[in-house]
Amino acid sequence: MRFIRENTNIPVPEVYDAYTDDETGHVCIVMEKVEGQTLHEAWPSYNDADKETVVQQLRGYFNELRRLKSPIISCTDGSPCDDQYFDDDIGGYGPYTTEESFNQGLVRAWTKGREDDALIRFLCRTLLHNMQGHEFVMTHNDFAPRNFLVRASQVVAILDWELSGYFPEYWEFAKAIWRPDWDSPWMKDDLVERVLDPYYQQASVILNTSYTIW
Template identity: 30%
Template structure:
């Protein structure tokens, strides 16, 4: 009963927020950036070897961004000029025949179809020495991670961030693409899906929505059998008619508050087409595991819609 009341309260606030956005701000936010009008980058005329040399120099001179340290303690991003960074990552694909630059594809896709501030990919470089290793040269965003800024914001500042993020999520969900028929990251064939919701299983690919649904039902049924619980009749996918573009790792580290006051979204490596409620569950788990601020946790159902019952379905099995 408590969950029902909470969902109703969130939906009322969401209805009002969406109404105000559609009436007063939707036209301004719908204006997409013209790629031809963007400022040229200093690396546009560099070849891959030059960028690679600059990257190696940055590594040797310890020009890495401390906030890009991964779970293994390795710095992933190095600044090669005042306005350009290089990020190290891994490509993934279903059959490992060709490594697909998922993050670059996703970022350019989002930049093309929305007005969400996303860093511009300047170059994708395949490391011939290490199979599957990719390097992205991209614009440097001068700003701070939301986790550092959030405690300093007033209540109105926090509401502005939450409302802006909700607008971004709505834009992502409005994208129509033939790619949305296959779950997972962008690619010309089923790609490996990664995210908190997949429980760390990194070899999971799905040729269709039905295959994705069946996989989750199988996981839940197995859990319930082990726990000696009766089967559940609830189907969290019952109203899923289409999949939407989803970030899948929208935590406070991947949201930047720029010095230009814009809210930037970075690290699209886990993104892809999934059911709408995956964004909510992914955001919730990301902050739960890192003990995110209570005030931020309360904003998540507003940003993504309150899919609380579907999260319970995953947790209680």
């Protein structure tokens, strides 16, 4: 969050301290408390004008985020990727210097223990064939209204940056539509597609593969 605060105009809480708890091994963050309610809570009460105001703010912030680019795919600090699509082998995926090697990492994670499954191997070949030629941009990697704090129709903070990093440009969109609540008011209002540039083909490949595996 300090990196985002120092390099963008995106509203994030100020971080006062970060440390590892000696007893649990958990990383703890002491940060500013920002007053507001989550967009998940507020969205149903908005009229159309309020919704559009929030959409335009979020779109501006995510466009600003995407202007931060990297020659590698990694966490924000250049360390290995941290993402739900990878397994629990922390530190075992990346950083990647090419999109091809990132795709190979996904395939390795998704086929682990299922190398003989012909359908999964076919879907992974589809991924390897289609996912090429993307820029590596800063990605929040957990786009969800529960992570956006608002007061009235003003976005006052974007939270939960622990999975952020540099990923292929389609990644934010593909992850945002990975298992959301499709019956929620914000999904029915197409919030993801209104805020983020859509990458339908790439999202289709990722979702089809991941849904089949899981």
